[in-house]
Amino acid sequence: MKLTGCELRRISMPLLSPFRTSFGTVTSREVLLVRAVTEDAEGWGECVAMSGPLYSSEYTEAAAGVLRDHLIPALAAAVPGSATAVAPALAPIKGHRMAKAALETAVLDAELRAEGRSFGRELGAVVDRVPCGVSVGIMDSIPALLDAVDGYLSEGYARIKLKIEPGWDIEPVRAVRERFGDQVLLQADANTAYSLSDARHLAGLDPFGLLLIEQPLDEEDVLGHADLARLIRTPVCLDESITSAASAAAAIRLGACQIVNIKPGRVGGYLEARRIHDVCAAHGVPVWCGGMLETGLGRAANVALAALPGFTLPGDTSASGRYYAADITEPFVLDQGHLSVPTGPGLGVTPDPDRLAEVTTRVEWISM
């Protein structure tokens, strides 16, 4: 495989409605796309970094800079024979996992398109459609939340995830349980908003039979999560804390999580995501695929990953219409609460040129 260069493309995708989390509100998704061009094919990677360093230390402009000034030159120098050589070539550069993930995914997509193999086949998918959950932001009122949840359940979503933060946690969970019953698969995501001193308060969620509480404490407080897991009954799931297969193994060994949210962008790519899946499966730890408001490109890869055997919980692999009026690819449309795993070569989807042009705000080409 001969890489001739990479395109860094920034696009701006307005959200259908503001998405509020414990660390801020997103009204438009500023996305960095990487297009890797080889002699045989081109491939796409979506960088999941947000516009600002609020979910993680990475952010769009920093990712673009480290790709332009460090990652792409390092990859060019390494002359990778295949996508499996990308991570080793980039390893000397510390961190920047979301930027690395976008580059590796673009190279993997190009390689698979050239060989006519799908992401699902490459990663080890065992099903051709996956059940989908939906993430519900922090709302202005309980009635507004109940209307939103009612809508998503009517659309057929298999699982509801509620964003929570201090002051918006037990009451919204109670209200959803009282309105929709105990059968609805329900979980909460705190995005690091609590501290161990909140343990007794968080135990107040135990009566509601949640599937999990996601990342209640700071991403670096793995031991704190182990302590918390002994103080509450709701299973603890980690997101931001899990950055690699090694960190997943350590967190599991410390008793810091009973479930893992795998986000390929957060962990450096889909190949490391598969390794995390394998480590978790070896420990009997269920996993699910997290989301970062991806366009159809990242969504296609996430749906393929969610088809692996250890992904036994519905992920945040929602339909394109959850966030966007018009996706840059063929939209992902929910079918009886499921999305189909793309079967075409590589990601199995490609951006519509006209739609891509409409949302593009900047394009850079870096020769290799």
Ligand SMILES: O=C(O)CCC(=O)N[C@@H](C(=O)O)c1ccccc1
């Ligand atoms: O459906 C989606 O893609 C979003 C799922 C979701 O809630 N992502 C959260 C998260 O912390 O997991 C998030 C939202 C916005 C920005 C970063 C992360």
